Amino acid sequence: MLGQLVRRPSLGLSTLLALASTPGRNGCGCSGAGDRQEFWGDVHHQSLDGKLAGDGGRGCLSFRREKFIPRGGPDGGDGGNGGSIFLVASSHVNTLIKYRFHPEYRARKGSHGEGSNRTGRNGIDIELEVPTGTTVLEQINEDYHQLVDLTKVGQRALIARGGKGGRGNARFATSTNQAPRRTEPGQPGEDRRLKLKLKLLADVGLVGFPNVGKSTLIARLSAARPKIANYPFTTLSPNLGVVTLSDDRDFVMADVPGLVKGAHRGLGLGQQFLSHLERTKVLVHVVDVSSESGRDPVHDFEIICQELELFVPPTTEKNDNRLSERPKLVVANKIDVLDEPDRLARLSKNMAERGILLFPVSAITGEGLPALVEALWQMIKE
Numbered sequence: 456m457l458g459q460l461v462r463r464p465s466l467g468l469s470t471l472l473a474l475a476s477t478p479g480r481n482g483c484g485c486s487g488a489g490d491r492q493e494f495w496g497d498v499h500h501q502s503l504d505g506k507l508a509g510d511g512g513r514g515c516l517s518f519r520r521e522k523f524i525p526r527g528g529p530d531g532g533d534g535g536n537g538g539s540i541f542l543v544a545s546s547h548v549n550t551l552i553k554y555r556f557h558p559e560y561r562a563r564k565g566s567h568g569e570g571s572n573r574t575g576r577n578g579i580d581i582e583l584e585v586p587t588g589t590t591v592l593e594q595i596n597e598d599y600h601q602l603v604d605l606t607k608v609g610q611r612a613l614i615a616r617g618g619k620g621g622r623g624n625a626r627f628a629t630s631t632n633q634a635p636r637r638t639e640p641g642q643p644g645e646d647r648r649l650k651l652k653l654k655l656l657a658d659v660g661l662v663g664f665p666n667v668g669k670s671t672l673i674a675r676l677s678a679a680r681p682k683i684a685n686y687p688f689t690t691l692s693p694n695l696g697v698v699t700l701s702d703d704r705d706f707v708m709a710d711v712p713g714l715v716k717g718a719h720r721g722l723g724l725g726q727q728f729l730s731h732l733e734r735t736k737v738l739v740h741v742v743d744v745s746s747e748s749g750r751d752p753v754h755d756f757e758i759i760c761q762e763l764e765l766f767v768p769p770t771t772e773k774n775d776n777r778l779s780e781r782p783k784l785v786v787a788n789k790i791d792v793l794d795e796p797d798r799l800a801r802l803s804k805n806m807a808e809r810g811i812l813l814f815p816v817s818a819i820t821g822e823g824l825p826a827l828v829e830a831l832w833q834m835i836k837e
Contacts, residue, residue, distance in 0.1 A: 507540045507562070507614065507615030507644060507645060507646070507647060508537055508538060508539050508540055508562055508615040508616055508617040508618065508644025508645050509537030509538040509539075509562040509563050509564040509565060509578035509617045509618065509644050510537045510564045510565070510617075510618040510641050510642070510643045510644050511534050511535065511536050511537045511564070511565045511617065511618035511619045511620040511621060511640075511641025511642045511643075511644075512533075512534025512535045512536075512537075512564060512565035512566045512567040512568060512575035512576075512620045512621065512641045513534045513567045513568065513620075513621045513638065513639070513640050513641050514531060514532070514533050514534050514567075514568045514620070514621035514622045514623035514624065514626070514638040514639045514640075514641075515531035515532050515533075515534075515567060515568035515569050515570060515573075515575075515623040515624070515638065516531050516623070516624050516636060516638045517529065517530050517531040517532075517569070517570035517571075517623070517624065517625075518530065518531075518624075518634065519570075519571075528625075528628060528633060528634070529623075529624040529625045529627070529628050529633075529634060529635055530570055530571050530572045530623075530625050531568055531569075531570060531572075531623030531624040531625050531638060532568035532569050532570070532571070532572050532573040532574045532575065532623045532625065533568045533574045533575065533620050533621065533622050533623050533626065534565050534566065534567050534568045534574075534575045534620030534621045534622075534623075534639075534641045535565030535566045535567075535568075535574060535575035535576045535577040535578065535620045536565045536577045536578065536617050536618065536619055536620050537562065537563070537564050537565045537577075537578045537617030537618040537619075537620075537641065537642075537643075537644045538562035538563045538564070538565075538577070538578030538579050538580050538581060538617045538644075539562070539580045539581075539613060539615060539616050539617040539644075540560075540562055540580070540581050540583070540613070540614050540615040541580060541581065541582045541583070541611055541612065541613055541614065542582075542583050542584075542585050542589070542591060542603075542605060542611070542612045542614055542651075543582050543583065543584050543585070543605075543609070543610070543611050543612075544584075544585060544586070544587045544588075544589065544605035544606070544607060544608055544609060544610040544611075545584040545585065545586070545587070545608065545609075546587060546608045547584065548584045548585060548586045549586055550586060550653065551585065551586070551589070551651055551653055554651070560581055560583070562578060562579070562580070562581050562617065562644070563578035563579050564578050564618075564641070565577055565578045565617065565618070565620045565641055566578075567641075568620070568621070568623040568638075572623075572625055574620070575620055577617075577620075578617055580617070582611070585605060585651060585653075586653055587605060587606065587607065587608055587610075587656060588605070588606065588653055588654050588656045588734065589604075589605045589651055589652070589653050589654075590603075590604050590605070590651070590652045590653075590654060591603045591604075591605070591612065591614060591649055591650075591651060591652075592649065592650040592651075592652060593647055593648065593649055594647075594648035594649070594650065599650055602614070602649070606656065606734075614647070614649060615644060615645040615646075615647055616644070616645050617644050617645075618641050618642035618643045618644045618645075619641065619642045620641050620642075621638060621639030621640045621641045621642070622638065622639045623638055624636060624637055624638050654731055654733055654734055656707070656734050657695060657707045657708060657709035657731075657734065657735050658706040658707050658708070658735065658736050658737065658831075658835050659698075659706060659707070659708045659709065659735060659736070659737045659738075659739055659831055659835070660708075660709045660711055660731070660732040660735035660737070660738050660739065661673060661708065661709065661710045661711060661739050661741055662711055662732065662738055662739070662740055662741070662759055662763070663740060663741035663742060663755070663759060664742075664743070664748075664750070664755050664758075664759070665712075666743070666748070667741045667742060667743040667748070667755075667788060667789075668741060668743065668788040668789060668818045669710050669711075669741050670694065670710055671818040671819065672710075672741060672786070672788065672816075672818040673694060673696045673708055673710040674696075674818075675818050675819075675821060675824065676696065676698045676708065676824060676828060677696025677697050677698050677699075677708060678696060678697065693709055693710060693711050693712065693731045694709070694710040695707060695708070695709055695710075696708050696710070698828055698831075700828060700829070700832060704832060706831065706832065706835050709731060709732075709735065711731055711732060732763075732778055732781075733778070735781065736781070736782070736834075736835050737781065737782045737783065737784070737831060737834045737835060738763070738778065738781045738782070738783040739783070739784060739785075739786055739831070740756055740759055740760075740783060740784070740785045740786065741785075741786045741788055742755050742756055742785060742786070742787055742788065742802065743755075743788055743789050744787045744788065744789060744790060744793055744798050744799045744802060744815070745789040745792045745793055745794065745798075746794055746795050746798065747789070747792065751798075752787065752798060752799075752801075752802045753801060753802055753805050756785060756802075756805075760779060763777070763778040763779040764777065764778075764779040766778055782834050782837070783811065784811060784812040784813070784814065784830065784831075784834070785802070785806055785811055785812070785813045785814070786813075786814050786816055786827065787799055787802055787803075787813060787814065787815040787816065788816055788817070788818055789817065789818075789819075790815045790816065790817050790822065790823070791817035791819055791820050791822065799815060803815075812830060814826060814827045814830065
């Protein structure tokens with residue numbers, strides 16, 4: 456016998472990213488609610504725990520009842536499928552910050568089947584926009600494994616499949632059992648533990664100690680306008696800029712916040728900053744050849760090289776994709792205030808011995824920059 460049709464008010468989609476199933480249009484006494492999933496972290500890393508997709512609706516137990524047809528056959532319809540969750544790479548989103556402040560979304564459950572062989576309505580799928588360059592990691596036991604890498608605009612990835620709707624009793628009618636009372640419950644939606652990690656997509660990455668002029672350099676070469684001041688750690692988040700050359704040529708440059716010794720272990724947020732270099736094709740080591748810093752530019756270069764060598768991305772094997780093996784060149788910045796020429800001479804000799812290109816420049820005056828960008832373009836093409 457067909458149960459009484461019950462309607463519950465469906466919960467509207469909240470602007471949060473913990474995804475849980477919510478009751479939709481309920482038939483045959485359907486009810487249900489989902490679990491919560493939360494994101495935490497900064498604009499480049501967000502974590503996600505809990506049940507994501509909607510459950511499938513239950514199959515209906517019903518028999519045809521009409522005048523002059525006292526013994527109608529089974530006509531219970533199937534339940535609808537639960538809503539699934541998709542991530543979509545978008546050019547209109549730059550960070551993951553919204554998932555920190557809005558950590559919950561709700562995907563609908565599939566509706567239950569109804570009499571007269573009516574299939575329940577499918578739960579509405581949810582598409583969540585993330586920046587291009589977002590990597591989705593799935594937590595298995597204590598480790599995270601890469602699930603998908605969204606590197607192209609419009610790329611769409613299923614991260615949680617909605618539960619399949621259960622079959623109604625009409626599906627179980629046979630020649631020997633013409634009045635089955637068997638139905639199936641809907642299957643639950645997928646339950647996963649995920650982390651979203653944003654890595655910049657750039658052709659060239661600027662690396663170096665704090666306050667060596669990386670932000671000034673990218674501001675001089677592109678339309679990027681990072682915060683610039685004469686103190687360390689002025690830049691606390693990566694900046695992207697498009698460097699334009701003649702003949703309609705251009706490339707993307709990333710200014711990564713300054714690194715310190717021990718960055719590969721996380722000192723100075725080093726691991727977080729280094730991860731943004733994983734997609735770059737060329738690394739530019741920026742060193743300060745003036746005496747203002749009180750540091751030796753050769754020693755600074757060696758420390759940064761050591762940090763790049765020791766950094767191992769958490770999603771790769773120990774010997775794969777090392778940043779230290781990327782093509783690189785060195786920029787000797789602040790030659791406009793060079794008061795000890797021997798500092799530049801020692802750096803030039805050291806780089807020549809290593810076979811590494813060196814470009815003395817001034818990010819303030821623009822001296823030496825045209826040759827630098829042309830060299831970078833040639834390295835990117837290779």
